[in-house]
Amino acid sequence: xxxxxxxxxxxxxxxxxxxxxxxxxxxxxxxxxxxxxxxxxxxxxxxxxxxxxxxxxxxxxxxxxxxxxxxxxxxxxxxxxxxxxxxxxxxxxxxxxxxxxxxxxxxxxx
Numbered sequence: 306x307x308x309x310x311x312x313x314x315x316x317x318x319x320x321x322x323x324x325x326x327x328x329x330x331x332x333x334x335x336x337x338x339x340x341x342x343x344x345x346x347x348x349x350x351x352x353x354x355x356x357x358x359x360x361x362x363x364x365x366x367x368x369x370x371x372x373x374x375x376x377x378x379x380x381x382x383x384x385x386x387x388x389x390x391x392x393x394x395x396x397x398x399x400x401x402x403x404x405x406x407x408x409x410x411x412x413x414x415x
Contacts (some may be wrong), residue, residue: 310385329365330400335360352388353381364401372408379404382392 338359346352357377365373380390380400389396 332394333363333367333401335391335394335397336363340392343388343391349387356383356387356390360397360401368405372405375408376401376404379407392415 336359338355343352344353346355357368357380360380361373361377364376368376381387383404384390384400386396391397
């Protein structure tokens with residue numbers, strides 16, 4: 306099957322029934338953060354802002370600004386254990402992949 310690359314760094318199949326796949330971008334590197342500061346935050350909104358500011362950049366570097374904004378939003382709104390996103394690289398990457406796949410499937414079905 307013929308494939309072509311698009312601007313998001315994805316292989317886009319020419320056959321409409323196949324979903325795009327990611328080109329060797331995982332695992333994403335999780336930047337260091339001040340966990341003491343994170344633990345001192347008292348509201349979920351404060352933690353969402355703090356975590357979002359940290360996780361956005363590695364996602365942006367791998368997938369571009371538009372996808373990074375969407376994935377970051379999905380993660381900070383949808384992940385119950387928000388602190389784990391900056392503490393556990395495996396958890397972070399797993400959740401980025403899930404959010405990415407959901408967004409791509411939504412894009413393909415639209």
